[in-house]
Amino acid sequence: MNKEKKPMFKKLDSEAKFSLLxxxxxxxxxxxxxxxxxVLSAENPAESLKYFFLGPLQILNPNVAKGLAFNYFDFWIQSMIPLLFTGSAVxxxxxxxxxxxxxxGAIxxxxxxxxxxxxxLDGDIKAANANPVLCAILGLLVGAIAGGLITSIPALLEKKWGASVMVSSLMLNYISLYISRFCLFSTEFRDLKTSKYSNxxxxxxxxxxxxxxxxxxxxxxxLFIGIAVVIFAWAFLFKTKWGFKIRELGHNPNFAKYVGVGVISMGVLVQIIGGLIGGLCGxxxxxxxxxFYYGVELTGYGWDGVTxxxxxxxxxxxxxxxTAFIAYIRAGALIMSTAPGGPINELTKIVEGVIILFLLAEKFLAKTHRKMIVKEAKEKQALKLANEAKEAE
Amino acid sequence: MSLINEIIRTLQNVLVLPSFYFMLIQSAAPILLAALGCAVAAKASATNMGMEGIMTFTALIAVLVSSALGGSKGNGPWVGLVVAIAVGALLGFLISVFAFRLKIDIILVGIAMNLIGTGASVFLMYLLTGDRATTTSLQSGTLPQIAIPFIKDIPFLGEVLSNHYILTYFSYILVFIMSFFLFKTKLGLRIRAVGENENAAESVGISSLNIKTIALVISGAIGGLAGAYMSECYLAYFSSGLIAGRGFVGLAACSMGSANPGVICLCCLAFGIFYAFSNFATLSNLSIYALNALPYAVVLIGLVIYSVYTRKKELKRLQGLDSEEHSENKA
Known part of the structure; x- marks a missing residue:
């Protein structure tokens, strides 16, 4: 068995190597x-850079003595949680x-x-004191269902009438936002004492x-629910019959239709599952x-899922x-921005956008790509020739 | 049902006010600009998903340039407008570079552009003003309003049509310019040709790459105009939630108007009714938040109606083809 195992780096062909590069x-x-x-925007660049790159690793907050009870490491974990959910949904x-x-909107x-x-179940409105664990489970369940309902609307509109999924889902985001604000400010859900939050x-x-x-x-x-969701998403996409059909549908819808994948119903199914995960995330x-509930602005987690x-x-x-990488950057930026004179953490958005663009660019580094392919082909050819020469002997 | 009754009752109250129509024209204009921008790109079969980001960023640029030149006292707003258009065109060009030269899915480029646009505008705003939310401290000023002679003296109509910002008038004039451009000029024909069938266009010697790039640059420039409108006409400052999905609504209006400027204008006016409506919340018992959701809900319903309509038309066309075939076979 051990002889068959090859070193990890040899196994990568030029394609994989290139995508890593x-x-x-x-x-x-x-x-x-x-x-x-x-460097351009911070008052004290050296300190800001230190916070940005090393901040999230600090389990013990140096500022605890000053009364700030943050735990910087926890920032990292906290920013990771929604990304795990939305990433798998998208x-x-x-x-x-x-x-x-x-x-x-689903979130x-x-x-x-x-x-x-x-x-x-457990709040001020009605004094039905349920078991907190039961309350949490029911909350998660209902949340997931609500999310699934939201994303199923564009899916069904497309199935029934051919309305553009992209446009209708974008509108639903804003409708959800105002529904949320409406419930938060104009119903009995509102907390009259703070008026900013729910009961x-x-x-x-x-x-x-x-x-x-x-x-x-x-x-x-x-975090553990998030990890479970990611594992579910992986198993669903790569280990089930449905997952295979879904990936086939994404690769080549015509072929999928030809071999009998229910193109439309599969399309609806994935969107409902995505919404369920989104609702669970929220x-x-x-x-x-x-x-308490405090959703007065769109969270941006949905777009993070795309990232x-x-x-x-x-x-x-x-x-x-x-997620670990992006959450690390975000936590670093957040820590940096809370320090006096630090730049605003919105700069991670710019960084993420730029990384996405270069990550996706097919033609970016195309010359190097070609060179790598040629090199690999030459190596293979040389190996083949050597083998032939050996056989001839 | 009581909700719909309440909406209808309030509409009846509001529809007699000239200020409502004034507001309608005012608030439909930015969506119209965004939609026209998307339409040029859409005619060349490129979805300009980054409209939201372009609008956000250019809105800030317009304010910054204007205030740097002294706001309303000097030519600040005008220079701000020009710079915003130029920056919008540049962003449109960047989208085309990433989408067509570096070969990325254009929708994903748009999403990245939105991310960068919103992030960069908040970053710049904080860097230059020290404020995270708005630029009210900058005194950037607005573009001039115009009182139209004669019309301004007509009782009801004068109040509705006169005294708008100059850019508001321009955005409605742009509908005609755009129709002329797309349907009567050589470049417009080429843009449509590339959108209809890229290969056919290539075969007669049109570079589809160049045409798409031009379309996206124009689209970005109009996006810049829309951004400047938001921060120099609609409001006199930039705030982080200023655009509030208007770029996306523009995209929706564009797809509902099948990228035809005239139809787009009608769609935008229809949405504008509900945008304007939410400004008159005090006249009704409805929650302001429910009213705010209305425009988006109406876009959604409009989209469905449009889809049903096109599907029926398509079916009819196919049936027509069928019966033609039959008659040919009989002959």
């Missing part, structure tokens, strides 16, 4: 841009070539529905999601952080690395 160059360009932006939808961009409505359920539910629900290990580490249940984020899907090449297996 392109990713490295794209990330290098992005990070260089980040450094330039930070991976599934884009695998079937369905550009449903309604994930943003919004998922969080809203979840918050409402928790308020009803509260019991703190115990949050505590089932957040376990404090000692004083420094927080164990977040959301619910997890709400339940994992606070005991993550591009980074992982629609393969959920690679999502872990991709």
């Amino acid at each position: 392109r990713m490295a160059v794209a990330i290098a360009i992005g990070l260089t841009l980040a450094v330039i932006l930070i 991976c599934i939808m884009f695998s079937a070539n369905k550009f449903n961009l309604g994930l943003e 919004m409505c998922g969080g809203l529905a979840c918050g409402w359920v928790c308020c009803l 509260q539910w019991t703190e115990e629900v949050v505590l089932t999601f957040k376990k404090f290990l000692g004083t420094k580490l927080t164990l977040r249940l959301g 619910a997890t984020v709400i339940l994992g952080n606070n005991n 993550m899907a591009i980074f992982s090449g629609n393969n959920p297996k690679k999502l872990f690395l991709a």
Whole structure:
């Protein structure tokens, strides 16, 4: 067995090597841009850069003494959680070539529905004191269903009447946003004392999601749910009959139709699954952080999902690395921006956009690509000739 | 049902006010500009998904340039407008470079452009003004309003049509310019040819790459115009949520109007009714948030109606072809 095992790097053909190279160059360009932006805008560039690159690794916050009880490492974990969900949702939808961009709305409505359920079960509105664990589970479930409903609307509109999925899903994002604001400000869901947030539910629900290990580490249940979702997405896409059909549909819809894949129903299915995951994401984020709902702005997590899907090449297996990387940059930027005189954390958006562009550019580094292919072909040819010569002997 | 009744009741109250129509013309203009920008690109079969990002970024640029030149006192707003158009054209060109020369799916380029546009505008705003939310401190000023002689003295009509910003008038004139450009000029014909059938266009010696690039540059420039409109006419400052999906609504209006300027204008006016409507929330018992959601809901419903209509038309056409074949066979 051991003899058959080859070193990892030999196994990569020129194609894989090249895609690795392109990713490295794209990330290098992005990070260089980040450094330039930070140096240009920070009052104290050296300190800001230190926060940006090393901040998230600090488990113990040096500022704890000053009364800031943040745990910087926790920022990293926290920014990773939504990315895991939305990344897998978009991976599934884009695998079937369905550009449903309604994930943003699904997250919004998922969080809203979840918050409402928790308020009803365990909150101030009705004093039906349910078990917090049951409350959390029901919240997640209802949130997921709400998300699935939102993304299924564009899917069904396309199935029934051929309306453009992209346009209708974009409109649904804004409709969801205003529904959320409406519920938050104009219904009994609103908390009259703070008027910014919803009614509260019991703190115990949050505590089932957040376990404090000692004083420094927080164990977040959301992370584990996220990881489970990614594994589900991977297994669904690559280990089931449906997943195979979906990928076939994305590759070549005509061929898929010809071999009998239900093109339309598969298209609807992926969007509903994407929405379910999106709703679950919204619910997890709400339940994992606070005991009230506060969705007054679009979260942007839906677009993050697109970024993550591009980074992982629609393969959920690679999502872990991709989310870890992006979440690290974001946590770093957030830490940097909270320090006095630091630049605004919005600069990660620019960096992400630039990395996406170079990551996707087929013709970027095309010359190097060609050289690598030629080199590989020559090596193979030489090997073949050598073998032939051996045989001749 | 009570919700719909309430909407109808409020509409009845609002529809008699001249200020409502004034608002309608004012708030349909940016969507119209965005949609016309998307239409040029769409005619060359390129989806300009990055319209939102282009509008956001150029809106900020217009404000920054204008305030640097002294705001309303000098020529600030005008220079801001020109620079915004130039920057928009540049962004359109960048989209074309990434999409056609570096071969990325144009929708994904658009998404990246939105990310960069919104990120860069907040970054720049914070860097230059120290404010994360708005640029109200800059005193960037607005473009001039025009009172049209004679019309301004007509009782109802004068209040509706006169005293708009100069860019508002221009955006409606642009509908005609765009129709003329797309359907009566050589370049317009080429853009449509490339959009209809790239290979056929190539076969008669049109470089589809160049034509698509030109279309996207024009699209970006109009996007710049729309951005400047938002921050120099609609409001007198830039804020991070200023565009609020108007680029996307423009995209929707463009696809509903099948990239035809005249139809697009009608769609935008229809959406404008509901945008304007949300400004009159005080006249109704409806929640302002429900009213804010209305334009988007109407776009969605409009999209469905449009899709049903085109599908029926397509079916009819196919049936027509069928019966023609039959009659030919009989003959």
